[in-house]
Amino acid sequence: MMSYEGYQDRILTCRDCGQEFTFTAGEQEFFATKGLTNAPSRCPECRKARRNGSSQQRSYGGSSEREQHDAICATCGKATTVPFVPREDRPVYCSDCFQEQRASRAPRSGGGGRGGRNGGRDRHDRDNSWDRDRW
Numbered sequence: 001m002m003s004y005e006g007y008q009d010r011i012l013t014c015r016d017c018g019q020e021f022t023f024t025a026g027e028q029e030f031f032a033t034k035g036l037t038n039a040p041s042r043c044p045e046c047r048k049a050r051r052n053g054s055s056q057q058r059s060y061g062g063s064s065e066r067e068q069h070d071a072i073c074a075t076c077g078k079a080t081t082v083p084f085v086p087r088e089d090r091p092v093y094c095s096d097c098f099q100e101q102r103a104s105r106a107p108r109s110g111g112g113g114r115g116g117r118n119g120g121r122d123r124h125d126r127d128n129s130w131d132r133d134r135w
């Protein structure tokens, strides 16, 4: 039997995320034993997040330290996550393809297969000089 006398679950609103959370009778009693009289102003998750954010974030392998958004890689179609909100007018790449993109953007020979045909006007001059340098 629970016997938290004088304590009743209370519904509180988190000041950080605005979510309602339960300040349970047990927690209230626990608070009381610690000499805390104020109700918590944040939900357990936000409290945990704040605690982790200050000192322990590294011990968790970083799954929640930055907000990740699901996305589909524009090149290989693999599901991936990116630390920003993906937009329709911007291709999103998984980490592998992102590295490839970066590599292929560097001025290397690379076989000259696909891509590279957009933005013809601005690139033209540069491409010419590259070409002359190289060939």
Ligand SMILES: [Zn+2]
Pocket: 014, 015, 016, 017, 018, 019, 042, 043, 044, 045, 046, 047
């Ligand atoms: Zn919260």
Ligand SMILES: [Zn+2]
Pocket: 073, 074, 075, 076, 077, 078, 093, 094, 095, 096, 097, 098
């Ligand atoms: Zn990919």
